[in-house]
Amino acid sequence: MIDHPEPTHLDDGSGLDTDVLIVGAGVTGIYQLYLAHKSGFSALLLEAGGGVGGTWYWNRYPGCRFDSESYTYAYLFSKELFDEWEWAELFAEQPETERYLNHVVDRFDLRRHMRFDARVTAATYDEPAGTWTVVADDGSRLRSRYLVATTGVLSVPFYPDLPGRQDFRGVSFHTGLWPESPVEFAGRRVAVIGTGSSGVQIAPVIADQVASLTVYQRSANWCTPLNNAPITPEEHRRLRAGFEAMREVLNTSLAGFLHPANERSAFDDSEDERRVFFETMWNSPGFAKLSSNYADVLFDDAANAEWCEFIAKKVRDIVGDPETADKLIPKDHGFGEKRPPFVTDYYEMYNNPKVSLIDLKETPIVRITERGIETTEGEAEFDIVVWATGFDFGTGALLRMGIRGRDGLALEDHWADGPRTFLGLQTTGFPNLFFPGGPHAAAGNNPRYNGDQVEFITHALTFVRDHGYDIIEVGPELEDEWTAMVDRGASKSPFGEASYFFGTNIPGKPRKYLLNSGGRPKLFKEIAKVVANDYQAFRLSRSSDGGDRGEG
Numbered sequence: 001m002i003d004h005p006e007p008t009h010l011d012d013g014s015g016l017d018t019d020v021l022i023v024g025a026g027v028t029g030i031y032q033l034y035l036a037h038k039s040g041f042s043a044l045l046l047e048a049g050g051g052v053g054g055t056w057y058w059n060r061y062p063g064c065r066f067d068s069e070s071y072t073y074a075y076l077f078s079k080e081l082f083d084e085w086e087w088a089e090l091f092a093e094q095p096e097t098e099r100y101l102n103h104v105v106d107r108f109d110l111r112r113h114m115r116f117d118a119r120v121t122a123a124t125y126d127e128p129a130g131t132w133t134v135v136a137d138d139g140s141r142l143r144s145r146y147l148v149a150t151t152g153v154l155s156v157p158f159y160p161d162l163p164g165r166q167d168f169r170g171v172s173f174h175t176g177l178w179p180e181s182p183v184e185f186a187g188r189r190v191a192v193i194g195t196g197s198s199g200v201q202i203a204p205v206i207a208d209q210v211a212s213l214t215v216y217q218r219s220a221n222w223c224t225p226l227n228n229a230p231i232t233p234e235e236h237r238r239l240r241a242g243f244e245a246m247r248e249v250l251n252t253s254l255a256g257f258l259h260p261a262n263e264r265s266a267f268d269d270s271e272d273e274r275r276v277f278f279e280t281m282w283n284s285p286g287f288a289k290l291s292s293n294y295a296d297v298l299f300d301d302a303a304n305a306e307w308c309e310f311i312a313k314k315v316r317d318i319v320g321d322p323e324t325a326d327k328l329i330p331k332d333h334g335f336g337e338k339r340p341p342f343v344t345d346y347y348e349m350y351n352n353p354k355v356s357l358i359d360l361k362e363t364p365i366v367r368i369t370e371r372g373i374e375t376t377e378g379e380a381e382f383d384i385v386v387w388a389t390g391f392d393f394g395t396g397a398l399l400r401m402g403i404r405g406r407d408g409l410a411l412e413d414h415w416a417d418g419p420r421t422f423l424g425l426q427t428t429g430f431p432n433l434f435f436p437g438g439p440h441a442a443a444g445n446n447p448r449y450n451g452d453q454v455e456f457i458t459h460a461l462t463f464v465r466d467h468g469y470d471i472i473e474v475g476p477e478l479e480d481e482w483t484a485m486v487d488r489g490a491s492k493s494p495f496g497e498a499s500y501f502f503g504t505n506i507p508g509k510p511r512k513y514l515l516n517s518g519g520r521p522k523l524f525k526e527i528a529k530v531v532a533n534d535y536q537a538f539r540l541s542r543s544s545d546g547g548d549r550g551e552g
C-alpha cells in the first residue's frame, strides 16, 4: 500500500509544511498523529515501511504474536474503538494486530496524513527558525516546527557478523524484516538461528511443514507457556462492561498489565505450597509469571532458583531426549535476568524427529557457506536460514536517522557513551525533538508508557503554543539528573548485563542500561511535577525574538 499525500503547506506565512512531523507508523506514532490532530496541530507522518504497523508490519514471520494480553496492548483512548474491535485471542497473532492498527488509522481518518515507503535519512535543526528540515529517501523534504521520532525500540534488526553470510545460495530472512509474500516452508530444510522470543515463536509453527528444522541456540532461555486462548463472546461482554475499571488499572499500574502483584515471598510457603503455586504460575497467561509470581522471585537468588528448578523439571518432563532437554535449560542466568520468551509447543517440538538442536556453546558457527551453516562439527545444508538474532535495542533507529541539533551536533556524538534524556523523550541540544517510546522511559507493556509520553508531549506542545512560545528544549541539568537516575537504577533492575536492555548484544555499543528502573511511577511523578510547575523544567522560547524564559 503506497500513499503519497502532498504536504499541506501551512497557510500561516511560516513556510512550514506541518506543525508536527512524526516518524514511524507503529503503535506510538499512530497515537501521536491522532492526538496532534485532535489538539489542533497539523501533523504528517513518514514511515519507512509500505504500510501501517511498525513492529507489527515488519515482524510478520509465522507465529509472531503478542505476549501482552491483546486488549491491554490496544488503544484505550476511545471506548467506541474498544467496543467495536473484538480480539479473537487473548494474545493476538501479527495479522490481527496489523488489521487492528489499519482499522484505527482508517476509523480516525489518519491515513491521508501518512506517507509510506519514506525512510528518513536526515533531520536537521534550523537555527534561529527553531524548525526541523527532514529528508526521506522517497524524495520528501519537509519543514516542521516539531519532530517526533516514534521509531521504536526493536526496529533495527541485528545480523551477527559471521563470515560468509552473503555467500548463502538458499533464501534467508530476518524475523524483523519478514517479506509480505508467504514463505514456502513445505519440504524445505530450515535453520533457525537464535532462541529469543522470535526464534522460539517461529520454530514450532513451521516444524510440521518443513523437511527438517535445525535450531541453532547460543544461549538457552527460560521459556514458559504463553497459555493463549480464544476470547469468548461472554468474555467480550465482560471486558466492555469493565472497560473503565480496566483502563484505570492499565493507566496507573507499574508495568501496564492487569496481573495483580503478589505480596507473598517464596519462602513464606512450604515446599508443597510452592509447588502448587508454581503450577498455577506455569498455567497462567504470559507476563503473569513475572507480575504475579512471588514478590521476591526476581530479586532473591534462592527464590529465583526454586522457580528455575520448577521450570527445568517441566522441560525434562516434556522433552523426551535427556541430552536435548539439558541443553534447553539455561545454566548462565536466572529467570527474568533476560526478557523471558513465552511459548506454545516449543519444548514439545523437540520430540518431533524432524527437529534438532545445535548448542553453539559446544559447537560454535564457524561460517555461513553457499550451502548452509558450518560449525566446528562440520557443515549442514539448508534451503532456508531464518535469522532470529534480535535488534539494536532502544537507540538503534534514532542513531541512524542523521539527526543534527544545535550547531550541527550529531545525536550519535551526543550519545556516544549511551543515551542521555529527560523523561526518556527529549535530549539537550535538540530543541523541538521528541522520541516517545525510545530509551530511558519505563518497562513493561510498551503502548501504555509510550502512550503516557505521547499524551505528555501533546500537552507540552499545547502549553507552548497557548503561551506564545514555539521552541521547547530541556537543559543539561535535568538531562543529567534523569540519565544518572537511569544509570543508578541499573543495579536495581532484575535484568542482568547479558540482556539486550544493556546493549550487550550489539558489538561496540556502550554498555548502558536503556530502561528506567523507576518505571511508570517515576515517569508519572516527574511529569506531574513538570506540569504543576508550568513547564519551567524546560526552556521555552520564541523563534522570532529568541526570548528565553529560563530553566527550572
Ligand code: NA7
Residues within 6 Å of the ligand: 154, 160, 161, 175, 193, 194, 195, 196, 197, 198, 199, 216, 217, 218, 219, 339, 360, 365, 388, 389, 390, 391, 500, 505
Ligand atoms: P533477542 O531476544 O535479542 O534474541 C536474539 C537471539 O539471537 C538470542 O538467542 C541470541 O543469543 C541469538 N544470537 C545473537 N547473535 C548470535 C550469534 N552470533 N550466533 C548465534 N546466535 C546469536 O531477539 P528476538 O527477536 O528473539 O526478540 C526481541 C524482542 O522482540 C523480544 O524481547 C520481544 O520483546 C519481542 P544470545 O542469547 O545472545 O546468546
